[in-house]
Amino acid sequence: MKVFIENHSFHYEIENLTRVFFPNEKIEIIKARADDEVNGAHIITGRESADDKIRLYCSLEINGEHYENERKLALNSPDDEQERALAIILFDILRAYTGITPPWGILTGVRPIKLFRRLREELGESGASEYFKNKLLVSDEKIRLSALTERNEREILKTSTPDSFSLYVSIPFCPSRCSYCSFVSQSVEKSFKLIEPYAELLCREIEITGKIAKELSLRLQSVYIGGGTPTTLSAEQLRAVMNAVSRSFDMSGCREYTVEAGRPDTVTEEKLRMIKECGADRISINPQTLNDEILKKIGRRHTAREFFTAYETAVKCGFEHINTDLIAGLPDESLNSFKSTLDSIVSLEPKSITVHTLSMKRSSELTYRGAELLRRDIEAAEGMHSYCSELLPKNGYEPYYLYRQSRMVGNLENVGWSKKGSEGLYNVFIMDETHSVLGCGAGATTKLKEANGPYIERIFNYKYSYEYLNGFDEMIRRKDRLRAFYDEYGFKRK
Ligand code: SF4
Structure with a gap:
């Protein structure tokens, strides 16, 4: 879809809003010139002065249909009001053409x-x-x-202090690749040889990061080992990583320690017992759906039965806080299928349930295969979230964190639901950007947060595990910035 921009600077908002209605199309933003050749499906958005007013206008040409809309504002209207007005007239046009009314309106941000x-x-x-x-x-x-x-x-935010931080450890490996995945995770088939040297270097990075955190007298509040699928590692490899965490950081004030055991096909009793022994008190076992046909279609090599077995094993191993992740809007999943999944999950009474919406990232195989996001899918995904809002509160769950990504079906949301007192603290801290998050491992980002202000600085680790192995020294060098950052923006060191 070509989107022409005439005489305004709101292209970012206009692009995001257009993507809500055309999630699978390439959106081409064109700063309009008089000699532009305008053909094919396109949108024109613009601003001009007319009769002592600002005139904002939009039009859409598509499949032989034409839509247009305009709004006039006072000349001295601030930019944010003009931007909103232009977004609203575009929203009206796209709603009229598609018949879709996204429930978040023109709100396109992540948070x-x-x-x-x-x-x-x-x-x-x-x-x-x-x-x-x-x-x-x-x-x-x-x-x-x-x-x-x-x-x-x-x-939850009230419990964070200026010297608090959380630790994120990345294990970017999975047993196979799900078709909707857009993470940097690599399947074990392709990267098995890298796992052992990766785990060794990761332990070193954890030790170095722990040393800096101690020097700075930072207080660890939560740990999250995610990925990927951390339980892709053998019990011994994962034990080494978890031991590195506990010997490198002061765990005495740590209030939550999560390990993602995302794929049920990687969960064994031996690993779960080891995870518990090493100090984690929260795990996530993620079926995404309990419909075996859909599981097969999305490339998850496990069945609903395997999920139940993994869940029972986790309960047997003494995990009190188990989270389960589900996805609303999976291709071909009906509302009834989702309802039956949610009913089964609720009957297990996990402490928390996270309901994501399918996000069609460009790099995912689903998008590559050209799966269409039809209105039917959007309506089904909306129905799934509405069912959550209806069923989960009746069973003692409340929403405690929410965020969005681009290209989500229907521009919907991801919501963390939990029983009172079982909220996932790390999820809130990372989403709200409450305090610093120190990241270790490939694809991890360290986010440094000013102790008493909004300033945030990021340090990126290499994205892929082979880059991580080759560029380890450079990454460690980047971590030196932590000391300087806290000198400039932190609380007074003890
Ligand atoms: S388990 Fe998660 S990270 Fe791994 S391939 Fe599937 S979606 Fe991607």
């Missing part, structure tokens, strides 16, 4: 709850809700979800 919090602090909760409704066209259901999530999140 709607952070915005809701800021608005609540300025305008109170009802003012924030009004703003979401009237200025951003967010549906009543999503406003309720935002307000509730923000309230629950707020309680």
Whole structure:
């Protein structure tokens, strides 16, 4: 889809909003010139002065159909108001053409709850809700979800102090690659030889990072070992990584220690016992769906039965906090199939359930195969989230964190639901950018947060495991920045 931009600078917002309605298409943003040849499906968005007003206009040409819309504002209208007005007229046109009304309206950002919090602090909760409704066209259901999530999140945020941090350890390997995956994770078939040297270097990076954290008197609040699928490692390899964590960091104030045991086909009793022994108190076992046909279609090489077995083993090993991840909007999954999955999961009474929405990243195999996101899929995904909002509170779950990614089916959301007191702290800290997160391993990012202000600085590790192995010294050199950062932006060292 070509999108022409005439005389305004709101192209970022316009591109994001167009993508909500055409998630699978290449969006080409063109700064319009008088001699442009305009043909094929396209959108024109523009701004001009007319009769002492600013005139914002939009049109869409597609499949022989033509739509147009405009709005006039006072000449001195601030930029953000103009941007919103242009987004709204584009939204109206795209809604009329597609018949789709995305429930988040024109709100395209990744962290709607952070915005809701800021608005609540300025305008109170009802003012924030009004703003979401009237200025951003967010549906009543999503406003309720935002307000509730923000309230629950707020309680967790209060527990972070300026010297707090969390640790993220990346294991970028999986037993096979799921067709919807866009992470840097590599399948074991392709990278088996790299695992052992990777685990060794990872332990070294953890030790070095722990030393710096101790020097800076930082307090560890939560640990998250994710990926990928950490349980792709053998029990011995994973034990070595977890031992490196506990001997390198002061764990005495650590309030949550999660290991993702994402793929049930990698979970064994030996690994689970070892994970527990090494100090983790929260694990995530993720079926995504309990429909075997869909599991096969999306390239997950496990069955619903294997999920139940892994879950029972985790309970037997004494894990009290088990999280399960599900995905709404998987290709060909019906609303009824999702409902039956959620009903089964709820009957297990996990402490938390995270419901993601399928995100069609460009690099994922599904997109490559050209899977279409039809209105039917969007409606089904919306229905799935609505079912969560209906069923989960009745069973004692509340939403405690929420975020979005680009190209999600229907521009929907990922929501963490939990029983009271079992919220995933790391999830909230990372999403809210509450405190620093020190990252170790390939693809990990260290996010340094100013102790008493909003400034954030990122240090990137190499993305792929082979780069990590080759560029290890350079990555460790980058970690030196931690000391200088805390000297400049941190609290006073002891
Ligand atoms: S388990 Fe997760 S990280 Fe691994 S391939 Fe599947 S979606 Fe990607």
